[in-house]
Amino acid sequence: MRIPSRIVFPVLLFLAPAWLCAAAAQEKDSFTPMPLDSGFGPMDLSQPTIPADQIVKQFSEKEQEFQSALDHYTYRRTASVQTIDDDTKKVTGQYYEVDDVFFDPSGARTEKTVFAPASTLDQGGILMTPTDLADIQRNYTFVLTPDNLSQYDVKYVGRQKIDQVECYVFDVVPKVIDKRNRRFQGRVWVDANALQIVVTDGRMVPDDTKRGSADLHPPFITWRQQIDGQFWFPVYTKGEGMLHFAGGNGSMDEDVHIRETVKYADYKRFGSTTTILYNGQDITNNGQGNGQQQQPGTQSSAQQHK
Numbered sequence: 001m002r003i004p005s006r007i008v009f010p011v012l013l014f015l016a017p018a019w020l021c022a023a024a025a026q027e028k029d030s031f032t033p034m035p036l037d038s039g040f041g042p043m044d045l046s047q048p049t050i051p052a053d054q055i056v057k058q059f060s061e062k063e064q065e066f067q068s069a070l071d072h073y074t075y076r077r078t079a080s081v082q083t084i085d086d087d088t089k090k091v092t093g094q095y096y097e098v099d100d101v102f103f104d105p106s107g108a109r110t111e112k113t114v115f116a117p118a119s120t121l122d123q124g125g126i127l128m129t130p131t132d133l134a135d136i137q138r139n140y141t142f143v144l145t146p147d148n149l150s151q152y153d154v155k156y157v158g159r160q161k162i163d164q165v166e167c168y169v170f171d172v173v174p175k176v177i178d179k180r181n182r183r184f185q186g187r188v189w190v191d192a193n194a195l196q197i198v199v200t201d202g203r204m205v206p207d208d209t210k211r212g213s214a215d216l217h218p219p220f221i222t223w224r225q226q227i228d229g230q231f232w233f234p235v236y237t238k239g240e241g242m243l244h245f246a247g248g249n250g251s252m253d254e255d256v257h258i259r260e261t262v263k264y265a266d267y268k269r270f271g272s273t274t275t276i277l278y279n280g281q282d283i284t285n286n287g288q289g290n291g292q293q294q295q296p297g298t299q300s301s302a303q304q305h306k
Contacts, residue, residue, distance in 0.1 A: 001128065062195040067145060075101050077136070080095070080259075139184070151175060153174075167199075168192055174205065184204060186200065186219070200222045202220070209246070219239060240258065241257075242256070
């Protein structure tokens with residue numbers, strides 16, 4: 001987020017876990033931790049029965065398969081960013097957009113805006129930026145694959161249940177903080193059986209905290225859910241917290257309360273001759289192909305906590 005040129009504000013803070021700390025190379029900022037809800041059980045801190053680096057290798061490979069499968073699905077994405085008046089609890093500004101992600105007649109992946117009223121975020125004191133849109137379009141659906149694994153330090157934390165799903169838990173931190181290449185920093189929960197990420201909780205770093213031209217972004221939490229009984233696809237991203245903008249050029253420090261949600265729905269496998277491999281097997285024509293969500297035993301965390 002960036003402030004309108006007539007105003008100077010600071011860092012966009014958001015819901016993020018208390019264990020998440022800003023990278024040392026980044027300019028100082030802070031954010032309000034986002035507590036985990038009741039769907040998260042107690043943490044088992046004992047070491048896994050197989051080496052942690054082997055688990056990381058296996059789930060990164062499954063993430064590659066997930067990314068390949070997702071690249072062959074169409075879906076609808078609905079994004080909302082709101083500013084909130086803490087005194088009245090009313091929405092003071094909003095960005096809202098509904099986009100269909102699909103394939104054009106040539107088979108190329110593209111997006112079409114279905115509904116997008118004029119943004120009123122400037123009335124709440126902020127503006128959307130290209131990096132905000134990149135977060136909504138790509139970064140909130142973070143994947144950790146063999147292609148980007150070398151960019152991160154991945155540390156095993158323990159085991160934890162999310163509802164009835166047994167998960168391995170890992171902290172993920174970029175090895176290099178580079179303003180030209182924003183990267184994920186936070187925590188991921190990996191289904192211990194499917195070896196795919198089911199929850200991502202963190203933020204993209206670094207923020208640009210330069211006074212007068214800050215470009216700041218929220219921490220976020222994204223839930224996935226099984227689609228077509230095969231892969232855990234993103235279904236819901238949320239976050240809420242305070243933007244802390246440092247004053248300058250005669251302006252005072254300002255805080256802006258932000259609320260953000262992104263929903264992903266109507267998954268449908270694109271009908272093409274492309275082969276999708278899962279565990280070395282061709283699953284291109286498996287399942288019903290209707291994108292219906294499959295429940296992992298009980299109601300998923302993504303549905304319970306919207």
